[in-house]
Amino acid sequence: MHTRTACLYLVLFLLLFPACKSRLQTANSSRPIQFTFLQLNDVYEIAPLEGGSVGGMARVATLRKQLLKENPHTYTFLAGDFLNPSVIGTVKLDGQRIQGAHMVDVMNHADVDYVTFGNHEFDLNETNLQARLDESEFEWISANVFHQTENGLRPFTISRNGHTDSIPAYAILDIRQGEQRLRIGILAVTLTTNQPSYVSISDPFQAAEKTYALLKDEVDAVVALSHLAIEEDQELARRIPGLALIMGGHEHDNMIHRVGNTVIAKADANAKSAYIHQLEYDAATGELKVNSTLKKLDESLPLDPEVDQVVKGWEAKAYAAFRQQGFDLNTPITTLKVPLDGREASIRNQPTNLGVAIARAMKEAWPGAHCGIVNSGSVRLDDQLSGSITEFDLIRALPFGGKVLKVEMKGSLLTRLLEAGLQNKGKGGYLQVYGLEKKGDKWFIDGKEMQADAAYQVAISDFLMSGREENMEFLRTDHPDVLSVIVPGSEDIQRDIRLVLAEYLKKQ
Numbered sequence: 001m002h003t004r005t006a007c008l009y010l011v012l013f014l015l016l017f018p019a020c021k022s023r024l025q026t027a028n029s030s031r032p033i034q035f036t037f038l039q040l041n042d043v044y045e046i047a048p049l050e051g052g053s054v055g056g057m058a059r060v061a062t063l064r065k066q067l068l069k070e071n072p073h074t075y076t077f078l079a080g081d082f083l084n085p086s087v088i089g090t091v092k093l094d095g096q097r098i099q100g101a102h103m104v105d106v107m108n109h110a111d112v113d114y115v116t117f118g119n120h121e122f123d124l125n126e127t128n129l130q131a132r133l134d135e136s137e138f139e140w141i142s143a144n145v146f147h148q149t150e151n152g153l154r155p156f157t158i159s160r161n162g163h164t165d166s167i168p169a170y171a172i173l174d175i176r177q178g179e180q181r182l183r184i185g186i187l188a189v190t191l192t193t194n195q196p197s198y199v200s201i202s203d204p205f206q207a208a209e210k211t212y213a214l215l216k217d218e219v220d221a222v223v224a225l226s227h228l229a230i231e232e233d234q235e236l237a238r239r240i241p242g243l244a245l246i247m248g249g250h251e252h253d254n255m256i257h258r259v260g261n262t263v264i265a266k267a268d269a270n271a272k273s274a275y276i277h278q279l280e281y282d283a284a285t286g287e288l289k290v291n292s293t294l295k296k297l298d299e300s301l302p303l304d305p306e307v308d309q310v311v312k313g314w315e316a317k318a319y320a321a322f323r324q325q326g327f328d329l330n331t332p333i334t335t336l337k338v339p340l341d342g343r344e345a346s347i348r349n350q351p352t353n354l355g356v357a358i359a360r361a362m363k364e365a366w367p368g369a370h371c372g373i374v375n376s377g378s379v380r381l382d383d384q385l386s387g388s389i390t391e392f393d394l395i396r397a398l399p400f401g402g403k404v405l406k407v408e409m410k411g412s413l414l415t416r417l418l419e420a421g422l423q424n425k426g427k428g429g430y431l432q433v434y435g436l437e438k439k440g441d442k443w444f445i446d447g448k449e450m451q452a453d454a455a456y457q458v459a460i461s462d463f464l465m466s467g468r469e470e471n472m473e474f475l476r477t478d479h480p481d482v483l484s485v486i487v488p489g490s491e492d493i494q495r496d497i498r499l500v501l502a503e504y505l506k507k508q
């Protein structure tokens with residue numbers, strides 16, 4: 001009897017005060033609230049790749065619109081790494097490199113909602129990163145990235161329309177369905193690998209734990225947006241078992257893992273795929289269900305005309321600049337049967353088929369050369385090349401360009417260089433070579449044991465001969481063991497390492 005009276009009062013209360021009833025009402029009369037997260041990560045190029053058949057921000061825009069039609073509670077996330085590197089980003093317009101301005105513009109038009117920092121955002125200098133932050137119409141979140149200023153560490157700020165706001169550690173989505181109200185907290189963290197002097201990145205686990213503790217009683221559920229290595233995402237899920245979902249990045253191949261009740265998802269780089277997370281919150285049980293589907297962004301998804309137009313505008317400006325340098329960005333060079341591996345984790349640690357192909361192309365471009373040598377840091381693709389490729393893809397792989405020199409040097413100097421390359425394992429100064437091999441503690445060149453006093457013809461990048469590579473300061477054209485240096489002329493193909501690679505791939 002007593003219970004029934006209470007129920008009656010509750011019903012009356014709900015009828016009289018509908019605005020106040022969200023949490024009270026949910027237990028018996030609510031429907032689960034459904035919402036959608038569209039997740040991207042590691043998107044470097046604004047345009048589709050592989051002959052236009054995959055990826056591209058215009059396809060992302062189409063997918064977002066489709067999802068939005070199905071459910072108005074749709075939010076689009078990009079889990080870091082989008083301002084650099086890219087082909088268009090290297091182009092100078094009005095004396096300034098584009099440096100991600102094209103990506104921010106396209107993301108604004110594609111209506112991305114939330115992002116966090118990836119390590120590649122800090123490839124930009126302080127001025128350029130600040131400009132990109134101020135241009136972005138989407139929201140940035142970060143619990144552990146700070147700006148090193150004259151006044152100490154501060155969150156980065158964004159100045160828009162005369163207002164300056166600090167980037168918050170978390171965001172809260174306020175989702176309403178009829179009279180029901182759902183609050184979802186989103187915290188974001190980034191790995192600590194790339195910290196130029198103007199950036200300070202604190203321990204992502206501690207930052208996430210602290211933010212989670214602040215958030216959890218304010219909201220109905222918490223999810224994370226992260227740019228961490230997968231092992232770190234798994235550690236994050238173990239440390240904060242209450243996270244329903246981690247939308248991650250940094251790795252470039254799609255994956256999905258579950259640690260306890262936490263789903264960890266990453267899509268393929270360059271929007272070759274996206275994760276669609278259909279979420280359903282049951283207020284009666286307090287449970288957030290996550291149903292994740294990997295969506296390939298291929299020719300079955302048309303390009304959104306408005307975003308495509310913005311993409312084409314940037315391409316037109318950049319391509320004109322490249323044409324002036326002698327590149328033809330649209331004509332296919334070859335169709336790769338096997339993907340060429342330019343991922344940093346591979347190419348900075350071991351010979352990869354892309355690294356070896358570049359070194360071989362360099363050797364073959366110079367008649368009489370015994371070997372080819374390039375520093376792995378020249379390759380900034382951080383991805384694999386696959387399918388139909390054009391000179392655009394080679395610029396993507398080798399954004400700095402540079403000349404291929406033919407240098408005659410003594411075996412002793414060549415050995416010193418190769419040993420320094422091995423010492424640089426894990427860094428950009430790790431060398432990719434062709435025609436050279438180490439067996440035991442001896443180096444072999446063109447199949448023969450190298451002699452300290454013999455002279456060898458080496459096809460090598462001009463950057464390496466400048467002494468600017470780490471642990472290779474000794475390697476300069478004026479070194480006494482450098483016997484001759486041949487520099488290509490302005491019409492020679494060796495004037496640009498990308499043209500050299502294009503020529504080699506055409507012959508395969």
Ligand SMILES: [Zn+2]
Nearest residue numbers: 081118119250
């Ligand atoms: Zn990354």
